[in-house]
Amino acid sequence: MTESPLTQEIPLTPQKRWRAYWVCVAVAALTILDLSKVNVALPSIEEAFGSTSTELQLIVSGYVLTFGLTLVPAGRVGDQRSRRNLFVIGLTLFTITSLACAVAPNSAVLLVARLLQGVAAGIQMPQVIGLIQQLFQGPERGKAFGLFGATIGIATAFGPTLGGLAIAIGGPEDGWRGIFWMNVPLSIVAIVLALRLIPETRTRSSRPLSLDPIGVLLFGVTVVALMWPFLFTTGSPADNPDRWWLLVVFVLGVTGFIAWERHYAASGSHPLVPLSLFSVSSFRNGTVLASVFFAAMPSSFLLTTLYLQHGLGIAPVFAGMVSIGYALMSAVSSWMGGNLVNRLGRPLVVWGLAILLAGTGLQVLAALVTPPAMTPWAMAAAMVIGGFGTGLVISPNQTLTLTDIPVRQGGLAGSVGQLGQRIGTAVGTAVTLSLFYSTIYRENGSAEGADLGVYHDAYGVGMLAVAIFVAVALAVGIADLGARRRQRRSLA
Numbered sequence: 440m441t442e443s444p445l446t447q448e449i450p451l452t453p454q455k456r457w458r459a460y461w462v463c464v465a466v467a468a469l470t471i472l473d474l475s476k477v478n479v480a481l482p483s484i485e486e487a488f489g490s491t492s493t494e495l496q497l498i499v500s501g502y503v504l505t506f507g508l509t510l511v512p513a514g515r516v517g518d519q520r521s522r523r524n525l526f527v528i529g530l531t532l533f534t535i536t537s538l539a540c541a542v543a544p545n546s547a548v549l550l551v552a553r554l555l556q557g558v559a560a561g562i563q564m565p566q567v568i569g570l571i572q573q574l575f576q577g578p579e580r581g582k583a584f585g586l587f588g589a590t591i592g593i594a595t596a597f598g599p600t601l602g603g604l605a606i607a608i609g610g611p612e613d614g615w616r617g618i619f620w621m622n623v624p625l626s627i628v629a630i631v632l633a634l635r636l637i638p639e640t641r642t643r644s645s646r647p648l649s650l651d652p653i654g655v656l657l658f659g660v661t662v663v664a665l666m667w668p669f670l671f672t673t674g675s676p677a678d679n680p681d682r683w684w685l686l687v688v689f690v691l692g693v694t695g696f697i698a699w700e701r702h703y704a705a706s707g708s709h710p711l712v713p714l715s716l717f718s719v720s721s722f723r724n725g726t727v728l729a730s731v732f733f734a735a736m737p738s739s740f741l742l743t744t745l746y747l748q749h750g751l752g753i754a755p756v757f758a759g760m761v762s763i764g765y766a767l768m769s770a771v772s773s774w775m776g777g778n779l780v781n782r783l784g785r786p787l788v789v790w791g792l793a794i795l796l797a798g799t800g801l802q803v804l805a806a807l808v809t810p811p812a813m814t815p816w817a818m819a820a821a822m823v824i825g826g827f828g829t830g831l832v833i834s835p836n837q838t839l840t841l842t843d844i845p846v847r848q849g850g851l852a853g854s855v856g857q858l859g860q861r862i863g864t865a866v867g868t869a870v871t872l873s874l875f876y877s878t879i880y881r882e883n884g885s886a887e888g889a890d891l892g893v894y895h896d897a898y899g900v901g902m903l904a905v906a907i908f909v910a911v912a913l914a915v916g917i918a919d920l921g922a923r924r925r926q927r928r929s930l931a
Contacts, residue, residue, distance in 0.1 A: 451638060456574045459637045463567045464587050466530055466629050468594035469622060470560040473502065474864070475598025478741060479755040480606060480615035487612050488546040492673070497550050500670035500865070502557040507861035508662050509561025512655055514569065514854025515711055522566040522573075522850060523637045529563030530630050537622035568853025570637070573846050578781050581838045585777010588834025589770035592826070595737065596766030599744050600759030607756045654711035657699055661692035666862060672869035674876025716844070716852055724919040725840025728788070728912050730859035732832060734867025735908035739799065739825075742871055742901045743818065750894030751811055761819045765826035772830025780835035785920045788839070791831025792913040798825030799909060803902045807895050832912075867908055875901035 451459070481495050490498075517525045536556035543549035567587075575583045605621065606614035668682040700710040717723045740762060747758035772791075780787055798821055805817035837856075844852040878897040883889040889897075 451574070455636070455638075460571065460574060460583060460586075462629060462632045462636050463526070463570050464590050466526070466563060466626075466633075467567045467587070468590045469625060469629070470533070470564055471591055471594040472598045472601065473556065473560065473622070474506075475595055475737065475740065476602035476605075476618050477502070479599050479602040479744065479759065480618050483606055483611050483613075483615040484546070484549070487615070488549070490546040492675075492677075493671075494546045494550060496671060496673065498546070498553050501550060501554045502560070503861055503865055504663065504666055504670060505554050505557030506561045506564075507666060507858050507865075508659055509558045510565055510854040510858045510861070511658060511712060511851065512650065513562045514565030514850040514852075515650060517566045517569055517850040518848060521639060522569050523633070523639055526563050526566040526570070526637065527630060527633050529559050529561075529566070530626055530633065533559035533563065534623055534626035534630065537619045537626065541616045541619035541623065564857055565850045565854035568841075568857070569850030572841055572844075572849035572853070578778075581780045581835075582777045584838040585774050585780070585834040588777065588837060589773030589830065592769035592773055592829060592833060593766045595740070596762040596769065596826070597759075599740065600756065600763065603754065603756030603759045607754070651700075651703055651708070651711040654696065654700055654703060657692060657696040658711055661689055661696050662858070662862075664689035664692050666865045669865045669869035672873050674873040674880070676880060678873075712851070712855060713848070716848070716855065719843050720919070720922065721843050722840055722852060722856075724915060724922075725836050726856050726859045728915045728919070729833075729836055729840065729856060730863035731908055731912040731915065732792075732836075733860040733863035734870075735799075735905045735912070736829065737864045738867040738871040738908075739802075739902065739905045741868060742875055742898060742905070743802070743822075745875065746806060746894055746898040747815060747818075749889075750891055750898065751814060753815065757815070761815050762822060764819050765822035765829070768823045768826035769830040769833075772827045773834045774830075776831045776833075776835040777838070780838050785839060785916060785923060787835050788832050789913065789916040789920055791828045791835070792909060792916055794828030795825050795832065796828075796906060796909045796913060798822065798828055799902065799906050801825075803899060803906075806898055806902075811891065867905075871901040871904045874904055 477499055481499070484490055484498065485495055488494075513525065513529070533556060536552050536559055539552035540549055540556065543552060571583050571587060572580065601621070602618050605617035608614060609617045664685045668685050671682055672678060697714065700712060700714055703710045704713065743761065744755075744758050747753045747761060748755060776787060776791070801821035801824060802818055805821045806814055809817040840856060841849065841852060875897045878900050879885075879889050879893055882893045882896060
């Protein structure tokens with residue numbers, strides 16, 4: 440069975456390519472915003488609906504889970520059919536589910552809408568990566584991914600600020616609804632622009648869609664079994680330890696998935712995930728690096744927000760503003776990194792991780808040793824350094840990861856990388872939150888009424904895990920750099 444031919448290069452003028460690009464990137468930013476801005480709304484949702492802790496956890500983690508589950512199948516379908524059409528379908532569903540979240544009468548409806556919103560995000564995100572890879576070639580692709588990384592960095596960092604601002608405007612009881620209302624008009628405008636500006640990317644094909652149904656089933660079981668126990672780790676003594684047995688299911692699932700995909704490929708069919716992707720060292724190492732990196736960064740933002748709100752008593756909107764300098768500096772360095780990556784390569788990412796590690800250390804130092812009145816300002820200054828390092832990591836690593844991947848597999852490869860990032864986020868958040876709250880429970884006896892000294896210890900322990908994740912990503916980058924140098928010497 441052969442796939443329908445893919446138009447390798449879209450015949451557009453540079454101006455039209457960049458217009459299509461900005462529509463895609465704006466929607467990706469909107470998708471990523473919903474990963475972070477909802478966190479600050481949980482107390483308001485709890486107050487409005489009397490939600491249980493499990494329901495609140497699912498409102499956040501359910502989005503991540505269904506997002507991750509949908510990524511790879513959606514990337515596969517986009518590569519075989521029209522990325523543009525699938526992008527519009529995902530965006531339309533995202534609009535509808537955002538509206539459902541905004542008007543939800545109870546926590547059950549909100550939870551279902553959030554799960555479907557994650558599906559919508561998982562449909563559209565692989566198409567963004569695939570379209571960027573197809574729209575641009577050579578150095579221009581590095582610039583495109585640089586701006587993409589800058590936009591995603593800004594969205595990630597500004598998420599808590601936007602969420603806090605919505606709550607401040609709408610009030611503590613219904614302000615959380617504004618977090619979802621803002622998606623609706625923005626998504627409608629994006630749908631109109633997508634239909635007008637994004638080109639069709641695939642020729643017509645009469646061949647049936649090849650989706651590997653057994654592979655999809657095994658993939659779903661494997662992803663759920665891996666992510667579930669981490670998504671339901673809060674650090675509370677009430678956490679059910681039986682959830683960790685699902686990791687046994689994960690081991691069995693991944694073993695069965697690999698065996699099936701090899702068998703399916705050997706039969707002449709196209710597997711859900713071509714395992715040959717992981718034989719490409721640039722893709723394999725870049726995906727691992729990004730996964731570990733995303734275990735660190737969202738966790739860092741969450742811990743910092745918790746520390747500022749609960750430890751220092753700062754309002755959500757002001758706690759979110761501490762990361763503004765990080766976001767702006769990340770945007771600047773992402774643009775720089777995108778322009779430099781084709782010239783400097785992997786060393787650029789290694790230096791970015793080293794700078795980020797230094798910034799993380801300064802951020803913790805600022806939290807622990809400065810007077811409370813000065814702490815937010817000192818942490819904001821330290822985060823500027825971390826933001827500069829982050830910008831040199833995200834977009835250059837994205838470019839390097841997809842450099843040797845054929846354009847016809849761009850959506851699938853991008854979705855596998857995005858899945859790694861979502862899994863990394865789930866694992867990192869579980870580890871750091873568990874350390875944060877277990878420290879509070881150990882020193883204070885409960886999560887309520889802890890003094891600043893307890894929050895100092897909890898933040899320090901949680902951020903130590905963040906620093907370890909960054910150090911592991913740095914080690915992966917150095918190992919990849921060494922392997923490339925040895926390879927060049929052997930060819931010389």
